[in-house]
Each structure stands twice: as C-alpha cells, then as structure tokens.
Amino acid sequence: LMFPVWVALPLLTSGGTTTMGTASRECGPHGRGWVGPTVLLCIYGFCSMMRPSEPFLTDYLTGPYKNLTTKQVWTGRGEMRALKRLAVDCKECYSSVAVLFFCVWSAMGNCGYHQITGYVQLLWASKQAQYNFTEYNGGVEAVATLSGAAASIAVGHVSLDWSVWGELVLGVFTAMTAGVLYLMDLTNSIWICYGLFKTIYMELITICTFQIAQGLSRERYALVFGINSFVGMALQSLLTAIVVNTKSLKLTITSQFLVYASYFAAMVVMFLIRGVYTLLQSRLMELIPAEGQSERRTDLPQVSPLA
Structure with a gap:
C-alpha cells in the first residue's frame, strides 16, 4: 500500500496536473496544497483499518483444531509457536x-x-x-x-x-x-x-x-x-x-x-x-x-x- 501512496503523492500535491491541484490553487495562498495530503491520509487510514479477513482468520486460529486462545493469536504467540513447530519438524525430518x-x-x-x-x-x-x-x-x-x-x-x-x-x-x-x-x-x-x-x-x-x-x-x-x-x-x-x-x-x-x-x-x-x-x-x-x-x-x- 505504501508504494502507490508515495507514487501518488507528487500527483496530488503538484500544481497543474490534477484537478485537486486546481482546487487547491482556488482556495487561496493560505490553503494551497492541503487537499491532496488530506485525501491521501483519508485513503490511507481507510485502507489500513479495513481488514476483511480478520473475523474469519481469528475463528480459524482459535478453533478446536489449533488449540490457540484469542489472546495468543493477537499477542503473536501463535506465530512463535508455529515457528517452533516448524523447527521441530525440520529436526525430526x-x-x-x-x-x-x-x-x-x-x-x-x-x-x-x-x-x-x-x-x-x-x-x-x-x-x-x-x-x-x-x-x-x-x-x-x-x-x-x-x-x-x-x-x-x-x-x-x-x-x-x-x-x-x-x-x-x-x-x-x-x-x-x-x-x-x-x-x-x-x-x-x-x-x-x-x-x-x-x-x-x-x-x-x-x-x-x-x-x-x-x-x-x-x-x-x-x-x-x-x-x-x-x-x-x-x-x-x-x-x-x-x-x-x-x-x-x-x-x-x-x-x-x-x-x-x-x-x-x-x-x-x-x-x-x-x-x-x-x-x-x-x-x-x-x-x-x-x-x-x-x-x-x-x-x-x-x-x-x-x-
């Protein structure tokens, strides 16, 4: 997500190449350049908080087959346990x-x-x-x-x-x-x-x-x-x-x-x-x-x- 954000940043803040640049110039000298960064931050905040897989992923990890609690999933202990299990499996194999x-x-x-x-x-x-x-x-x-x-x-x-x-x-x-x-x-x-x-x-x-x-x-x-x-x-x-x-x-x-x-x-x-x-x-x-x-x-x- 950060790659397209930084690519889009010059376009949103440039003077005469986009519509938002035109709108920022119309706001006067004191408001010039605020529209692009504001829209950019709103898009970034929305995308960073949108996690459609989390409800399904949490139920899967805490199911009867995984033997993990919700606290272990959210504190990262599940990943550490998976890495330890991977190391044990490699050693046994x-x-x-x-x-x-x-x-x-x-x-x-x-x-x-x-x-x-x-x-x-x-x-x-x-x-x-x-x-x-x-x-x-x-x-x-x-x-x-x-x-x-x-x-x-x-x-x-x-x-x-x-x-x-x-x-x-x-x-x-x-x-x-x-x-x-x-x-x-x-x-x-x-x-x-x-x-x-x-x-x-x-x-x-x-x-x-x-x-x-x-x-x-x-x-x-x-x-x-x-x-x-x-x-x-x-x-x-x-x-x-x-x-x-x-x-x-x-x-x-x-x-x-x-x-x-x-x-x-x-x-x-x-x-x-x-x-x-x-x-x-x-x-x-x-x-x-x-x-x-x-x-x-x-x-x-x-x-x-x-x-």
Whole structure:
C-alpha cells in the first residue's frame, strides 16, 4: 500500500496536473496544497483499518483444531509457536541419515540438472558454429524427455532394497552422469550424451523422491520437498554467479560444462563412500544375529542317551 501512496503523492500535491491541484490553487495562498495530503491520509487510514479477513482468520486460529486462545493469536504467540513447530519438524525430518542423504542428492541434482538444461543450447550453438553440423536439438529434447519418463516408470518395477542399495546406486549412476558431461564437453556430437544425462537424472530423482516420501509422514511432504527445492535453487544461484557471470571467472561455455562435470564428480565421491558404508553396515547387521543364534544353539545342554 505504501508504494502507490508515495507514487501518488507528487500527483496530488503538484500544481497543474490534477484537478485537486486546481482546487487547491482556488482556495487561496493560505490553503494551497492541503487537499491532496488530506485525501491521501483519508485513503490511507481507510485502507489500513479495513481488514476483511480478520473475523474469519481469528475463528480459524482459535478453533478446536489449533488449540490457540484469542489472546495468543493477537499477542503473536501463535506465530512463535508455529515457528517452533516448524523447527521441530525440520529436526525430526532430517534426523534420519538415510533421508538426509537422499535430500542432499535431490537438492544438488536439481541444481546441476537445471544448470545443464538451461545452458545446453549455448553449447549446441558453440559446437554447431565450430564444426558446421546440424544437431536437431528440438528432437533430442523430446526423445530425452520420453526416455526419462520410461526410465522413471521402469525403476518403479525394480525389486531392490533401496534402503540398502539406494545410495550406492545413486553414486554409480551419478558417475555415469559425470562421464556423460565430460564427453559432451570433449566430443563434437553431444545429442546422445544429453539424452543419457536427462534419462539418468529422471531415474535417480524418482528414486530419491520415493525414498524421501517413504521415510516421512504425509503432512511433512511439502515441508521437506520445499526445503530441498529452495536449497537447490540457492546452489544454482551460487553456481551461476561463480561460473556463468562474466565478471568472475570469465569461462567459455565448454569450460562451464567441464565445471558442471566436476560438480557431479564430487557428488560421486560422497555417495559412493556413503553407499559402500551402508552396504557393509547392512551385511554386518545380518551376520551378527546369525552368529548369536549359532552360539545359543551350541550352548544347549547335551541330553544323556537312554539306558
């Protein structure tokens, strides 16, 4: 509201551009300029006191489902309680290490995917101008999207314990993604590499989404996926400011894709280590009960034979 008020202030107090300015001049030298500010203050007071949603909002916040009193709503304690509840929910959601790693891949993968898809057309133009060939980039986008959708559907029918193998699968396929991006930077024809990149990403993001949703209650889906998207966009903004900004590193488009490939390679190291650790831990937990059961069986007293 304050923005249009300050914009309208010069018009209401100017000398010859508005009707109110004319009326103020007609009031004499002692009353010049009072009409505009008076009308402005009246409009501002009316709009500031007009709160059509408050009757409905108060009843909603103090209803049986919210457990808040009217005093708490009007003194701001309801907002503080909501912030505390939000902090507790975030702590509970990200306390699981398995869910945390899938969230990390979701945010980092989202960042890298949007960087690649956003600037791949510039790489296409650079390769086409350098080697004078046609890449059919529109058709490649369509085929890559269809293949990614098929991969996302197919991965849902794979019978695999994703809680054990999921992080290792992320590491292996992310390594393939990094290799594909290196090939896009080095080779002349990049359409096969780009199609593979998009297919692998859609497959992996499906695995991450499924594993995150499996470890959360339904009412926390929006919170976690919203935070993951926000972190991904923040990483993308930081990566754009460092790599794409012409005033920072001044990299060519091919050098930028080399940086993106290194970005995915760093993800490979993290998730391969975590995947191997999870797999070894799972195998160790399977061996410990088996050893304990065999020891219990050997400790049984021997029964003497019948005479």
